[in-house]
Amino acid sequence: QVQLVESGGGLVQAGGSLRLSCAASGRAFSIRAMGWFRQAPGNEREFVSAINYNSVGTLYADSVKGRFTISRDNAKNTVYLQMNSLKLEDTAVYYCAQSAYYSESTGQEDFTYWGQGTQVTVSS
Numbered sequence: 652q653v654q655l656v657e658s659g660g661g662l663v664q665a666g667g668s669l670r671l672s673c674a675a676s677g678r679a680f681s682i683r684a685m686g687w688f689r690q691a692p693g694n695e696r697e698f699v700s701a702i703n704y705n706s707v708g709t710l711y712a713d714s715v716k717g718r719f720t721i722s723r724d725n726a727k728n729t730v731y732l733q734m735n736s737l738k739l740e741d742t743a744v745y746y747c748a749q750s751a752y753y754s755e756s757t758g759q760e761d762f763t764y765w766g767q768g769t770q771v772t773v774s775s
Contacts (some may be wrong), residue, residue, distance in 0.1 A: 656673065664775075665738060683704055683753070684752055684756065685702055685721075685749055687701070699712055710756070741773050742772050744769065
């Protein structure tokens with residue numbers, strides 16, 4: 652069983668930055684793509700970013716492209732999401748997820764393990 656634990660969320664002013672971390676248990680981390688998703692109140696959970704198993708491939712939602720950067724450290728079983736130039740509309744619970752595949756993807760159905768989420772609130 653894989654456990655994913657997110658950290659780094661919090662309250663930040665618009666234009667500020669946060670770095671989310673997700674620590675994963677289990678031996679499969681280094682051979683699985685990882686992703687970040689988010690869910691704002693009243694909205695469906697949506698894709699934010701994903702990275703393939705060896706960091707060669709990344710994907711971003713159009714809404715975060717150029718502002719967010721995903722990365723991973725396989726030696727530490729950890730994936731990161733650096734969020735810069737935060738906007739009010741980035742407010743959401745952010746979830747880390749582990750894919751069943753090597754390659755990055757945007758579909759939630761590809762991700763088999765999910766963290767409990769970390770709240771990110773952007774204020775004006």
